[in-house]
Amino acid sequence: MDILFFVVIVFSLCWGSFLNVVAFRTITDRPFFETRSSCIFCNKIIAWYDNIPVLSWILLNRRCRYCRKKISILYPFIEILTAILITALFYKIFAHGFYLNSIFSFFVHFIFFSALIIAVRTDLQDLVIPQAFSIWLVPLGLISAHLGFLKISFNQSLFGAIIGYGILWLVAFLFKFFTKKEGLGTGDMEIMALIGSFIGPLGVWITILIGSLTGLFIGGSYLLIAKKDQSEKIPFGPFLVLGAVVYFFFKYYFIYYSIPF
Numbered sequence: 549m550d551i552l553f554f555v556v557i558v559f560s561l562c563w564g565s566f567l568n569v570v571a572f573r574t575i576t577d578r579p580f581f582e583t584r585s586s587c588i589f590c591n592k593i594i595a596w597y598d599n600i601p602v603l604s605w606i607l608l609n610r611r612c613r614y615c616r617k618k619i620s621i622l623y624p625f626i627e628i629l630t631a632i633l634i635t636a637l638f639y640k641i642f643a644h645g646f647y648l649n650s651i652f653s654f655f656v657h658f659i660f661f662s663a664l665i666i667a668v669r670t671d672l673q674d675l676v677i678p679q680a681f682s683i684w685l686v687p688l689g690l691i692s693a694h695l696g697f698l699k700i701s702f703n704q705s706l707f708g709a710i711i712g713y714g715i716l717w718l719v720a721f722l723f724k725f726f727t728k729k730e731g732l733g734t735g736d737m738e739i740m741a742l743i744g745s746f747i748g749p750l751g752v753w754i755t756i757l758i759g760s761l762t763g764l765f766i767g768g769s770y771l772l773i774a775k776k777d778q779s780e781k782i783p784f785g786p787f788l789v790l791g792a793v794v795y796f797f798f799k800y801y802f803i804y805y806s807i808p809f
């Protein structure tokens with residue numbers, strides 16, 4: 549196997565492990581800069597050999613070594629998701645070699661993707677998306693677009709952020725107006741603003757389309773199969789992230805096959 553590929557995979561698995569910790573500590577009251585990770589049930593410090601991404605979870609049979617309580621499947625899921633996305637990002641950005649501009653481009657997309665992954669975890673776990681990893685990063689998208697690190701212009705980045713937030717706000721407003729119930733959370737609007745600032749207005753439309761269709765299909769199937777109440781809340785963030793990532797990696801197909809030249 550290519551040594552570079554191996555290094556990128558291992559690094560991104562470990563990065564995924566770190567994102568798990570950041571996401572978890574952000575939505576719980578745990579001290580953020582506590583150095584060592586400990587079991588959330590029995591508080592025993594987790595040894596390094598029990599903290600290897602994915603592998604430890606399998607070897608420990610999904611349980612804490614000491615108290616035998618179950619470790620959430622979100623841990624290996626986020627680690628594998630990070631490995632796939634960051635490796636794909638690495639090879640997409642550096643497809644034509646290592647230039648100064650592509651290094652900056654990789655760096656800002658790396659932050660963007662990390663924020664999306666944290667949002668997936670916090671939304672799946674607690675139905676929240678922290679502002680620090682969504683709307684607060686919109687300026688990074690705007691600046692990156694302005695400096696030429698993204699494939700979109702500053703104006704496209706700005707419009708992307710505004711319509712990303714605006715469309716979901718409008719949908720939420722109409723939904724509440726007609727049903728008197730909360731449909732979308734502000735977290736969904738804020739993550740859409742971030743997505744829009746990085747992939748622009750067309751990216752926003754396609755993200756919302758893919759997010760809604762997969763959310764409807766997968767969320768609906770889940771409610772049916774798990775025999776849940778229809779009023780059960782389904783996190784929308786992960787589906788929006790899915791849409792954004794699909795557009796990011798395959799935008800050529802959406803653009804080339806969609807627009808009549």
Ligand SMILES: [Zn+2]
Binds near residue numbers: 588589
């Ligand atoms: Zn434990």
